[in-house]
Amino acid sequence: MSVTVVIPTLGRPSLAALLTALAPGVAEHDLELLVIDDRPGSPPPLDVPATVLPGPSRGPAAARNVGWQAAKHDWVAFLDDDVLPDADWADRLVDDLAEAGERVGGVQGRLRVPLPPDRRPTDWERVTAGLAEGAWITADMAYRRVALEACGGFDERLPRAFREDAELAFRVRDQGWSLTRGRRRVTHPVRPESPWVSLRTQRGNADDALLRRLYGPCWRELLQIPSGRRSRHVAVTLAGAAALALAATGRRGPATLAGLVWAAGTAEFAAARIAPGPRDPREVATMLTTSALIPPAATWHWLRGWWRWRAL
Structure with a gap:
């Protein structure tokens, strides 16, 4: 199974943990790993085998378009830079995509958001936890490259990490593809935010x-x-x-x-x-x-x- 993994990033500290978790599976399955650095300036060196491409600094939709357009393989798996894959994520990714039917254009991973066990969650924690029930979110979402090509990829008029994945999913389905959920899992921690988030x-x-x-x-x-x-x-x-x-x-x-x-x-x-x-x-x-x-x-x-x- 030929897969490219695309990770847009703004240089969050969580990127290092994500890449470390991915490294064994990338090597075992010979996955292509593309990191799209959307910060101005020269991209930093990484400690894992990955190709770093400069992003256009116009938001995650534009950064993901850079990634899938540069991808070499038939499937493109998008990960956000603040998730942490399970140890068997790459194995399950390959299985998810191998089991996809011919008209399956995308396969979403399963996402968990850990919440404090000793108190009720804050408003921001509840908002983040809602991602676990989101449809076709690109925190962990794989698409066939041909499906992305057919609909033109992400709409770059949507500059935030907000609705751009749902809008793409609609256009992929509108092209006649179906979308399914797989069995691979990632954890999405609640990142610290200001009270004004x-x-x-x-x-x-x-x-x-x-x-x-x-x-x-x-x-x-x-x-x-x-x-x-x-x-x-x-x-x-x-x-x-x-x-x-x-x-x-x-x-x-x-x-x-x-x-x-x-x-x-x-x-x-x-x-x-x-x-x-x-x-x-x-x-x-x-x-x-x-x-x-x-x-x-x-x-x-x-x-x-x-x-x-x-x-x-």
């Missing part, structure tokens, strides 16, 4: 606006993406803006009503995020603050994306 990730709403332009109102169903809270975020944001505008014009009654709608919406959002978590003072404070900031941030990024892609 949930606010920063709202930039992905601009990518959602592109997908809405491309695929219409049913884009979530087509791409197998769970429903979100955008409509509620927009309503809360409008209520807050109305409260400020009405107060500025001296209309206290309507301003108070709008303010109460904003407060109720924000409180409901914060409660939904606090309830399943550890509920310690730091987490509660973070949830209260970000729950007030996320709705306007999400709305702003959606509108920004909608305007950018208005001509589609």
Whole structure:
């Protein structure tokens, strides 16, 4: 079985552990290993047999395109640089692909996210754990090279690690290929993040606006993406803006009503995020603050994306 393994990276410390875990299986099965270094400057030397290619510094979609286009083999397995494969990952990868039927265009690995055993997970830990149930995520996803060629690979208009894998999976299936799940496994640890990570990730709403332009109102169903809270975020944001505008014009009654709608919406959002978590003072404070900031941030990024892609 001829397989190329493509790993885009920004130089996370986890890359070294990933490559060390891969090294025995790469040697045993003669896998081609391509590391796409998406940082500016010269790529660093590695301690394992791998080819390092410079990335275009335009996000993971563009980096993965560099990888599969340079691949020598019929199958291309994508791994994120923050996963840790099981010891038998390469053996199971080869078995997964050998068992794929002729019209199977891609085979997804199984992903586990370890959570703290002694407390409830934080909001960020729960978001990361959701990856374990994700459909066709490129944390561990192998595609036939011909399937990638037929659909043109990843859409580089999606610059973040957000939706670009689901969008590719839709186009591969739209070409008549099927996608399946294999038996190989990787672990995806929860990487440390700042308390503001949930606010920063709202930039992905601009990518959602592109997908809405491309695929219409049913884009979530087509791409197998769970429903979100955008409509509620927009309503809360409008209520807050109305409260400020009405107060500025001296209309206290309507301003108070709008303010109460904003407060109720924000409180409901914060409660939904606090309830399943550890509920310690730091987490509660973070949830209260970000729950007030996320709705306007999400709305702003959606509108920004909608305007950018208005001509589609």
